[in-house]
Amino acid sequence: MSLMRRPVLQLNASYEALRIIPAMRALKLVTKGKAVVELATNKLIYPGIYLPSVIRLVVYKHVPLRMQVTTRRNILVRDGYRCQYCGEKFRGGDLTLDHVIPRSQGGKNSWENLVACCRKDNHRKADRTPEEAGMPLKRRPLPASVHTGRFILRSMGLAVNEWGRYLYADSDGDRRFAVRG
Ligand SMILES: [Zn+2]
Known part of the structure; x- marks a missing residue:
């Protein structure tokens, strides 16, 4: 570095x-x-x-x-560019933001409800909570x-x-x- x-x-x-x-x-x-x-x-x-x-x-x-605004980049940085479901590291362009609690279930655009997620896992999880999808988070998302x-x-x-x-x-x-x- x-x-x-x-x-x-x-x-x-x-x-x-x-x-x-x-x-x-x-x-x-x-x-x-x-x-x-x-x-x-x-x-x-x-x-x-x-x-x-x-x-x-x-x-x-x-x-x-709350010192820092919730931006896509800030979330990816917090999560170390790792998908929070499979734990693999990706380039920024290959990551999506997943709503842990889906928006359809009232999930918010907040630090605690947004995680980095690879495309494959985002597709697999779809509109479900981690519990419903049987996809536990690697760690609990914390605010910045x-x-x-x-x-x-x-x-x-x-x-x-x-x-x-x-x-x-x-x-x-x-x-x-x-x-x-
Ligand atoms: Zn993944």
């Missing part, structure tokens, strides 16, 4: 973990004076400048509870948050231990994906 695309944890001015962004965007925020580096890696990118691992916004930003970000990082094989003390500071008490070690 290119260094500039390496994930960086973005904190609010209050030190609350906000989101995970690519290093390139993090560096832009820092050079514009909008953020400061809280934790740097040992990877030198320019003379005297180390790749950041954690940055913090200078000015507090009010962020609504720092927690799902961590999920994505783990699936990418990245160590996020260095972020532990920032992520543990979360106030929502959700420790399901707490960093171990």
Whole structure:
């Protein structure tokens, strides 16, 4: 992976973990004076400048509870481009979005009700719930948050231990994906 695309944890001015962004965007925020580096890696990118691992916004930003919009791409990224029924990895163009609870049964266009699904499984599942179709989900779809970000990082094989003390500071008490070690 290119260094500039390496994930960086973005904190609010209050030190609350906000989101995970690519290093390139993090560096832009820092050079514009909008953020400061809280934790740097040992990877030198320019003379005297180390790749950041954690940055913090200078000015507090009010962020609504649901930080990210439900888009096809965001769902595919959350699911690591894997069909959530067969577990196989596909190119984006070969994946569809499946409504876990079908729209015909009142299923919504929400993070919790949309999953990446290959064409074959989408056809097989049709207008049924996973239970009705006998097709259990590989994992429960979660809303976008720092927690799902961590999920994505783990699936990418990245160590996020260095972020532990920032992520543990979360106030929502959700420790399901707490960093171990
Ligand atoms: Zn599939």
